[in-house]
Amino acid sequence: MARDNGLVYIARAIAQQSVFFAAVSRIMLPPQVVSLTPMLGTDGNGNDAVFFRVVLADNSVPRNQLLAFTRQISASIIAQLNPNEEWGVWPYFDFITQSEEARNKQPIWA
Amino acid sequence: MGYPDDLLQYAKQMAEAYPNEAHQPSLRRALSSAYYALFHLLIADAVAHCSDPRFRSALGRLFDHGPMKHVCENTVERIKNLFHPTPPDDPERTVQYHLHNVADTFSQAQQNRTDADYNLLKEWQPGQVSLLIEAIEDAFKSWQIIREEPAAKDFLIAMIPTREKKQGQKDGQKQKPRPTLADPNAPAP
Numbered sequence: 119m120a121r122d123n124g125l126v127y128i129a130r131a132i133a134q135q136s137v138f139f140a141a142v143s144r145i146m147l148p149p150q151v152v153s154l155t156p157m158l159g160t161d162g163n164g165n166d167a168v169f170f171r172v173v174l175a176d177n178s179v180p181r182n183q184l185l186a187f188t189r190q191i192s193a194s195i196i197a198q199l200n201p202n203e204e205w206g207v208w209p210y211f212d213f214i215t216q217s218e219e220a221r222n223k224q225p226i227w228a
Numbered sequence: 229m230g231y232p233d234d235l236l237q238y239a240k241q242m243a244e245a246y247p248n249e250a251h252q253p254s255l256r257r258a259l260s261s262a263y264y265a266l267f268h269l270l271i272a273d274a275v276a277h278c279s280d281p282r283f284r285s286a287l288g289r290l291f292d293h294g295p296m297k298h299v300c301e302n303t304v305e306r307i308k309n310l311f312h313p314t315p316p317d318d319p320e321r322t323v324q325y326h327l328h329n330v331a332d333t334f335s336q337a338q339q340n341r342t343d344a345d346y347n348l349l350k351e352w353q354p355g356q357v358s359l360l361i362e363a364i365e366d367a368f369k370s371w372q373i374i375r376e377e378p379a380a381k382d383f384l385i386a387m388i389p390t391r392e393k394k395q396g397q398k399d400g401q402k403q404k405p406r407p408t409l410a411d412p413n414a415p416a417p
Contacts, residue, residue, distance in 0.1 A: 161339050161342070162338065162339055162341075162342030162343075163294050163297060163298075167339075184359060184362075185359060185362050185363055185366060188359065188363075196308065202305060203305075208301065208335075210336060210339050211336065212356070213356065213359060214353060214355070214356045215355055215356075218353035218354075218355050218356055219353075221250065221353060222250075222351050222353065
């Protein structure tokens with residue numbers, strides 16, 4: 119029987135999830151951010167990833183400044199957490215307003 | 229107006245087709261089309277230096293989503309600290325800033341496209357999609373600013389698939405140094 123004794127890499131964020139989530143909870147963000155929810159998984163290419171759901175307070179940022187604001191938030195999260203280098207997961211960001219988040223339907227089995 | 233611009237315009241129309249309703253087919257088409265707009269924008273510029281349209285078409289088909297994203301992620305990692313937290317203050321940093329914008333947007337957009345096309349559990353909202361398309365539109369603007377710069381051409385050249393790069397990526401995936409349980413610097417769980 120063939121054996122493969124090669125190293126198997128497990129991203130630190132996945133191996134130490136409670137530590138990772140604790141690190142995320144310590145991230146400092148401006149008051150316009152209502153919540154920051156991380157979800158660990160794999161991206162479309164099969165690489166370890168963290169998917170951040172960032173909920174923003176309605177009308178807390180002028181629409182014409184929203185893109186720049188979300189970029190500042192993404193950059194701030196990356197700078198504080200260093201997800202790729204320190205935790206081995208590539209970060210993805212999903213920004214949504216509080217009212218749109220509330221409109222999201224529950225999964226059909228919920 | 230070229231095909232990438234047409235695709236981006238189509239994406240915006242799809243995103244705005246049902247402004248008061250989270251119409252999933254339209255929003256998913258919008259996200260997918262917006263990603264492909266950026267995908268084809270980069271490929272079009274990469275093959276533009278080839279004068280024969282048949283060669284351009286054949287060369288364009290060589291580009292692949294995964295390796296292009298891999299180049300984008302490497303680019304983001306390489307230059308992410310160059311201008312953060314301070315804004316760009318000289319021409320070279322400005323080029324890197326726009327290159328980072330293109331690469332990061334491509335990486336995020338490709339994942340959104342994957343979710344939009346295949347992850348039916350994820351529900352999209354109009355405002356959310358509008359913001360993502362605006363980011364791609366902004367990446368278009370960044371690319372127009374830097375497309376003739378050597379750094380932008382190097383970025384495209386890196387995306388051209390070769391046998392050596394494919395092998396290197398396979399090796400890199402196996403040997404990519406990542407924080408693991410065996411990492412002596414890792415804090416105790």
